[in-house]
Amino acid sequence: MAELTYRDALRSALIEEMDHDRRVVLIGEDIGVYQGTFRVTADLLKRYGPGRVIDTPISELGFVGAAIGMAMLGLRPVVEVMTWNFSLLAMDQIVNNAAKLRYFSGGQVNVPMVIRGPNGAGVQLSAQHSQSLEATYAHFPGLYVVAPATPAEAKGLLRTAIRSDDPVIFLENAALYGMKGEVPDSDFALPFGKAAVARSGRDVTVVAYSRMVFAALTAAEQLAAEGIEAEVINMRCLRPLDAATIVESVSRTHRAVVVQEQWKPFGAAAEIAMRIYEDAFDQLDAPVERVTGADVPMPYARTLEVRAVPHEADIVAAVKKTLGKD
Amino acid sequence: MNRDQYLTMYAQMYRIRVFEEHVNELYTSGKMPGLAHLYIGEEAVAVGVCQALRPDDYITSTHRGHGHCLAKGASADRMFAELLGKAPGYCSGKGGSMHIADQERGNLGANAIVAGSTGIAAGAAFAAKRARSDRVAVCFFGEGGLGQGILYEVMNMAALWTLPVIFVCENNLYNEYTPYAETTAGDLLARPRAFGIVAEETDGQDVRAVHAAAGRAVARARRGEGPAFLLCQTYRFLGHHVGDVNRGYYRTKDEEQRWRAERDPLQILMTWLIAERIATSEECARVGEQVRAEVAAGLQFALAAAYPDPSEVDTHVYA
Secondary structure, eight states: OEEEEHHHHHHHHHHHHHHHOTTEEEEETTSSSSOOTTSTTTTHHHHHOTTTEEEOOSOHHHHHHHHHHHHHTTOEEEEEOSSGGGGGGGHHIIIIIITTHHHHTTTSOOOOOEEEEEOSOOSSOOGGGOOOOHHHHHTSTTOEEEOOOSHHHHHHHHHHHHHOSSOEEEEEOGGGTTOEEEEOOSSOOOOTTOOEEEEOOSSEEEEEOTTHHHHHHHHHHHHHHTTOOEEEEEOOEEETTOHHHHHHHHHHHOOEEEEEEEESTTOHHHHHHHHHHHHHGGGOSSOOEEEEEOSSOOOSSHHHHHHHSOOHHHHHHHHHHHTTOO | OOHHHHHHHHHHHHHHHHHHHHHHHHHHTTOSOSOOOOOTTOHHHHHHHHTTSOTTSEEEOOSSOHHHHHHTTOOHHHHHHHHTTOTTSTTTTSSOGGGOOBGGGTBOOOOSSTTTTHHHHHHHHHHHHHTTOOOOEEEEEEGGGGGOHHHHHHHHHHHHTTOOEEEEEEEOSEETTEEGGGTOOSOTTHHHHHTTOEEEEEETTOHHHHHHHHHHHHHHHHTTOOOEEEEEEOOOSSOSSTTOOOOTTTSOHHHHHHHHHHOOHHHHHHHHHHHTTSSOHHHHHHHHHHHHHHHHHHHHHHHHSOOOOGGGGGSSSOO
């Protein structure tokens, strides 16, 4: 065990996998000489050289497309998008090629690639730099979508992602890069599609992922002070979705709150809530509540932005609503 | 080039022509589903380029991809099977006309998004270079692809990274239903040249010219001298797809008849072979008969083949 930041946990997964497998190459904007906008690739150009740490032009569509070709020929590209917002420029390649090539070729080819970078709101970065795109990508068969919350998850899931034979949408979070936590030593990997119980409780199940796990844990602390024991489930991965862990929890607590940073309509919380209704309807004592971002493009002014993202107090209020205490 | 090589080129072009004629017939008689974009008239481009390649080189193809696929060595039986959505098709019936891939022969696949496989070609070239091989990747696209931004992003990277990729632009004069001059500003060759990419224009109806130009581009790329761009001037004898029958609103019958009569790539090669006394018209006819029989047998195979079991619907999504 070592204490690492989320950033260094990601970086150590990259280093260990690059040492382990020469097919792993990194590709993205300013990842080499500049060492990455969020310093996840610090020093890696010096370590591995320009043949494996490839600085690109500002051409998301082109370099994601090229990475797909590399992956089809057996390399294992790890593509950095400076933020997931810019992945929208590459969406055709991600959706029409990476996700589908294996299927429409009848299994002739695999696309073992990872696309990683920060997803979600920053601080006053406004509408084009603050989006949460997890549900967008989780919609498409052929992709894995993971969203680690802790440094250990960052490392364990990135290792699994790099070793995956299918394309992985790897959603980091800018607010988490500096967060420290215990990370098991090398060869540590976490499976996709397996959620974690971040806090046990008997009264209500709070489902979250990425940064919102910490909002949920803080809310659970506040609720505990009032005698309400919330169980917090950290999804870790949205596709595949570990419905079993949620259902098991809800069958004990009989209430659920699902938290997401993204917009409410057609979001991840809607899918998770529906899975609860499908698989655990008889267990519910109250409708599932959703805590989400405001249904607006992210505003710039601090007072507006604070209002547009979900907070602990919103989770506390939603939990109380499921308990009839609002 | 020796006699056998010329006759191989003739046979390959003939194979594409006959294959496509069958596809036209299958589609118009309601036996084939989906969409079919025919390559008839453009055969010299695929064949001229692919004859300059080795089996271990790569190609990427387009929605109008049957010709590229056959030219890279695919067999007609499994192609017909794919077009008919049958289980023994190259893609197990999951791709159809617009997604035929044949990884064993370096065909990384057709792509139904215009210019959608340009990035893949560059990535393949990157991988070939990184493996210190002298393999090259050929990226086929129609002149309609000149309208897509990804092409320029990819040409920029290919030039910066000296990738062994050859961009083959098949200018068949029409972006779907619009004359290319109405959609494409300026000098086409100035576009690759702006990136420092060696660019050459060639007669896409003359397979020998295409083959020679492709040979130069491939040799450069194998020597590590980077990408090249080949502009092949050609003509789509039929519509954008099989259903595009009434074409009078975007081009005249006269124009079509002139190309068919004077610029048919099969006729051009045969006439030359006979004039140069490399082959007789009887020999050419014999090649044609053999190909015709083989393609017809391939079609029978595909017609008789089984459809995929419905339980196959969710296989091949993930590895």
